[in-house]
Amino acid sequence: MDGARWAKRGVSIASIVVVWFVAASIGPSTLPGPVAVASAFVGYLGEPVYWNAVVLSSLRVLGSFTLAAVIGIPLGLLIGWNVVFGDFTFPALELLRPVPPIAWIPFGILVLPSVAISLGVIGFEVSATVIFITFLGAFFPILLNAIEGVRGIDEEYSRAAHSLGAADWQTFRHVIYPGALPSVHTGMVVGMGLAWVNLVAAEMISGGGLGFMTWSAYTGGSYPVIFVGMITIGILGYVSSTIVRYIGASQLPWMEGSTV
Amino acid sequence: MSKQESDADDRAENRNQDTNGYEDIQNGHRESGSAGSERARATGEALVEINELTKTYDPDGAHVVAVEDLDLDIGDNEFVTVLGPSGCGKSTVMECIAGYLEPTEGEVLINGDPVAGPDPSRGVVFQSNRLFPWKTIGQNARFGPQMRNDVDDERIQQLLDDTGLTGFEDSYPHELSGGMQQRAELVRLLANDPEVMLMDEPFSGLDAMTKELMQEMLLDIWEEEDRTVLFITHDVAEAIFLADRVVVMTARPGQIKDVIDVDIDRPRDSSVLTSEAFNEYQERASDLIHDEAERAMEQKQQETQEA
Ligand SMILES: Nc1ncnc2c1ncn2[C@@H]1O[C@H](COP(=O)(O)OP(=O)(O)OP(=O)(O)O)[C@@H](O)[C@H]1O
Ligand SMILES: [Mg+2]
Numbered sequence: 306m307d308g309a310r311w312a313k314r315g316v317s318i319a320s321i322v323v324v325w326f327v328a329a330s331i332g333p334s335t336l337p338g339p340v341a342v343a344s345a346f347v348g349y350l351g352e353p354v355y356w357n358a359v360v361l362s363s364l365r366v367l368g369s370f371t372l373a374a375v376i377g378i379p380l381g382l383l384i385g386w387n388v389v390f391g392d393f394t395f396p397a398l399e400l401l402r403p404v405p406p407i408a409w410i411p412f413g414i415l416v417l418p419s420v421a422i423s424l425g426v427i428g429f430e431v432s433a434t435v436i437f438i439t440f441l442g443a444f445f446p447i448l449l450n451a452i453e454g455v456r457g458i459d460e461e462y463s464r465a466a467h468s469l470g471a472a473d474w475q476t477f478r479h480v481i482y483p484g485a486l487p488s489v490h491t492g493m494v495v496g497m498g499l500a501w502v503n504l505v506a507a508e509m510i511s512g513g514g515l516g517f518m519t520w521s522a523y524t525g526g527s528y529p530v531i532f533v534g535m536i537t538i539g540i541l542g543y544v545s546s547t548i549v550r551y552i553g554a555s556q557l558p559w560m561e562g563s564t565v
Numbered sequence: 566m567s568k569q570e571s572d573a574d575d576r577a578e579n580r581n582q583d584t585n586g587y588e589d590i591q592n593g594h595r596e597s598g599s600a601g602s603e604r605a606r607a608t609g610e611a612l613v614e615i616n617e618l619t620k621t622y623d624p625d626g627a628h629v630v631a632v633e634d635l636d637l638d639i640g641d642n643e644f645v646t647v648l649g650p651s652g653c654g655k656s657t658v659m660e661c662i663a664g665y666l667e668p669t670e671g672e673v674l675i676n677g678d679p680v681a682g683p684d685p686s687r688g689v690v691f692q693s694n695r696l697f698p699w700k701t702i703g704q705n706a707r708f709g710p711q712m713r714n715d716v717d718d719e720r721i722q723q724l725l726d727d728t729g730l731t732g733f734e735d736s737y738p739h740e741l742s743g744g745m746q747q748r749a750e751l752v753r754l755l756a757n758d759p760e761v762m763l764m765d766e767p768f769s770g771l772d773a774m775t776k777e778l779m780q781e782m783l784l785d786i787w788e789e790e791d792r793t794v795l796f797i798t799h800d801v802a803e804a805i806f807l808a809d810r811v812v813v814m815t816a817r818p819g820q821i822k823d824v825i826d827v828d829i830d831r832p833r834d835s836s837v838l839t840s841e842a843f844n845e846y847q848e849r850a851s852d853l854i855h856d857e858a859e860r861a862m863e864q865k866q867q868e869t870q871e872a
Binding site: 459461462464465466467468469470471472475479480483484486557558559561 | 663664665682683684685687688689691693695697698699700701708709712713737738739753754757
């Protein structure tokens with residue numbers, strides 16, 4: 306990418322900092338400025354608490370996202386491909402979809418267990434509630450885009466495959482799956498973003514990770530740390546979406562205008 | 566003449582042509598311009614038989630009769646072009662032969678057996694290019710044989726060489742020009758060695774020069790390995806240049822208006838296009854198609870007004 310574009314992107318980020326700086330100097334005393342937050346950030350970089358939160362949240366997102374992809378992609382492809390299967394499954398899923406993640410938290414806390422796992426030196430607790438809610442964030446965009454991806458494939462590709470001698474499963478393998486991939490990829494990029502959104506909501510209430518760190522900074526009154534949490538979440542969300550985007554683009558060399 | 570009588574006549578005439586046609590080519594004796602019972606090329610038995618085909622579409626209550634009571638026999642190794650105004654049901658007929666659509670009434674027989682779904686023995690080239698965009702040219706070319714685990718690399722390579730696609734095996738379709746994509750689709754089809762080739766306006770998107778080259782290439786391929794071709798077009802010159810027989814269709818509901826036997830020596834090249842015989846055929850076909858095209862246009866206008 307050329308320098309001019311990077312410069313524009315730099316300006317974009319710098320302008321947030323400027324707005325923030327101005328807002329903090331004229332705004333309420335509870336709003337810390339960039340300088341206070343930067344120094345808190347530097348301090349936190351040396352704290353194991355911070356890195357534990359970062360690792361825990363990242364692992365939760367990674368696990369939930371992987372689960373969502375492993376379940377959502379095949380399910381979506383099948384729903385889009387097979388009308389009967391779609392009729393049996395899709396209405397039930399559509400009923401669950403509008404339920405906001407926060408609304409799942411009481412259910413999760415009451416019903417889903419926390420499982421303690423120890424791997425020799427490190428032992429940690431897997432909160433099924435947080436995993437489940439994070440999973441939902443990634444699952445629905447992936448599912449819906451997979452379905453749409455299949456439905457958007459021109460029927461003539463399947464016809465062509467059949468006329469060339471492909472059986473149904475071969476058509477699925479060689480036409481439906483690759484044809485839906487661009488849309489699946491879009492779903493994964495969106496899903497990765499929503500996974501972070503849901504993760505933070507769940508962690509704030511259910512515990513652990515960057516969400517809890519941010520929330521307890523608020524209840525404990527250390528306001529700059531709230532911003533350390535927010536910025537960290539923003540950066541991690543951005544980085545992970547970018548990774549998904551790049552991996553996706555590398556898998557789709559046939560797309561017009563695809564650049565890796 | 567009643568429907569049934571005319572059917573019987575058609576069949577009788579067909580049989581006649583079948584026997585006569587063979588002598589024609591053996592003697593190399595063809596009189597250009599003498600349309601009628603003589604055949605431009607030897608044909609065996611009817612390979613494709615379309616009997617009283619009617620196809621209606623019923624999208625949300627609307628009732629569109631796309632094709633009505635259409636009879637057509639296509640002989641073994643015959644090259645038939647179908648000429649008709651836009652929306653007259655050309656693609657519908659082809660899709661019934663390909664096995665994508667079931668006839669509402671009537672039947673399509675291949676070697677005497679009713680069509681039951683698509684089959685690799687009936688290869689299709691689509692109206693708009695349908696190479697798999699997610700596969701390279703090489704992968705597209707070997708797709709058919711690959712489905713049967715029977716890839717003959719030499720043959721695929723030969724086909725790619727013949728069509729000037731060597732060196733593009735690893736390119737994706739969108740990286741190729743329209744003409745090259747069309748050739749690649751032809752390679753994909755030929756790699757499967759189909760008995761019948763169904764081609765739906767395959768060259769309509771190409772520029773005039775490329776189109777001419779593609780037509781010549783198609784004829785070369787067809788002359789070399791005997792195949793039966795049904796080629797749909799709305800280009801009068803193309804229809805005549807390629808065909809043993811040109812089937813002219815009416816505006817919707819699609820029926821056969823007339824059949825023109827094209828008695829021009831093969832192998833043909835573009836010099837044919839300026840011959841007197843060619844001009845005569847072209848005038849005749851243009852006259853036939855003109856009224857139908859007008860009717861089709863009126864239909865279209867009426868429909869848009871109603872909607
Ligand atoms: N799936 C469908 N549902 C409803 N109507 C259809 C459908 N497919 C085709 N038709 C209609 O049937 C008629 C014949 O369509 P068809 O595609 O066979 O025509 P065509 O001769 O191939 O036209 P063109 O020259 O535009 O390719 C048209 O009027 C079209 O609008
Ligand atoms: Mg058509």
